Amino acid sequence: MRGQGGELSVPSHLRSLVASAWTFRWQVELDADARFDRLAGRLEQIGAAPALVDLARRASQDERRHAGLCAELARYYGESTPPVGHPRIQEIAPSGLLVRGQVLYEIVASCCIAETESVGVLTTLLGAAQGPRLRHILHELAQDEVGHSRLGWAHLASEHAQGTTAFLGPLIPSMLEGNSGPELFARAPPEQDDEALLEHGVLPRRLKLQVFRRALEDVIFPGLDHLGVDTIPARSWLAARVQRTPAECQG
Ligand SMILES: [Fe+2]
Numbered sequence: 001m002r003g004q005g006g007e008l009s010v011p012s013h014l015r016s017l018v019a020s021a022w023t024f025r026w027q028v029e030l031d032a033d034a035r036f037d038r039l040a041g042r043l044e045q046i047g048a049a050p051a052l053v054d055l056a057r058r059a060s061q062d063e064r065r066h067a068g069l070c071a072e073l074a075r076y077y078g079e080s081t082p083p084v085g086h087p088r089i090q091e092i093a094p095s096g097l098l099v100r101g102q103v104l105y106e107i108v109a110s111c112c113i114a115e116t117e118s119v120g121v122l123t124t125l126l127g128a129a130q131g132p133r134l135r136h137i138l139h140e141l142a143q144d145e146v147g148h149s150r151l152g153w154a155h156l157a158s159e160h161a162q163g164t165t166a167f168l169g170p171l172i173p174s175m176l177e178g179n180s181g182p183e184l185f186a187r188a189p190p191e192q193d194d195e196a197l198l199e200h201g202v203l204p205r206r207l208k209l210q211v212f213r214r215a216l217e218d219v220i221f222p223g224l225d226h227l228g229v230d231t232i233p234a235r236s237w238l239a240a241r242v243q244r245t246p247a248e249c250q251g
């Protein structure tokens, strides 16, 4: 649907939902900027390959640029973001791990899982989003997130070569908890399942669950298994979550 000037017009009942989705992503990108910046320092600290440290630094810059693009879209849909966001990064790794284990935990959670999920989301959106500017932005985000995901897989492979990845197996479910949230598996107001959201770069909730599962089952679980991380606990976590999800929410 286009307005008179060729711009995308959004149904009025979806406008605030679309605007707040882009505002939420703006904050996520700012958080990712700060997380990669911190990870670059920590990778250096544990003696990771300089190429990986550089990738983390570049990822931080990418995420800052992404935040600007998401803010542009939030404004387009009628919501303004503050001039400077406040990153909300927390320590996500269990405190009992040594620094090297904490870094691996954080990289697997944020790159192998979150960034790989993000690629799945953006690829799906690219198949349906309308408007040249929105498509350009989604394409730019997708291209960069592929690189950020690879950073995680490269670090995991390097740690696997030294035999230090098996401890992650029982910890993957808590990473998945952190990357999903209960609303993914629950009933939502009907507008959140409106297919028209896709044109504006927002995944309807039901599709979100499908994309989440597909990324796990097709890419993330096989990748983890291949690099010495037992995915039985994670697969059980997913099966239990899906079993508790109302059938009509599963797409
Ligand atoms: Fe990003």
Ligand SMILES: [Fe+2]
Pocket: 032, 063, 115, 144, 145, 148
């Ligand atoms: Fe990213």
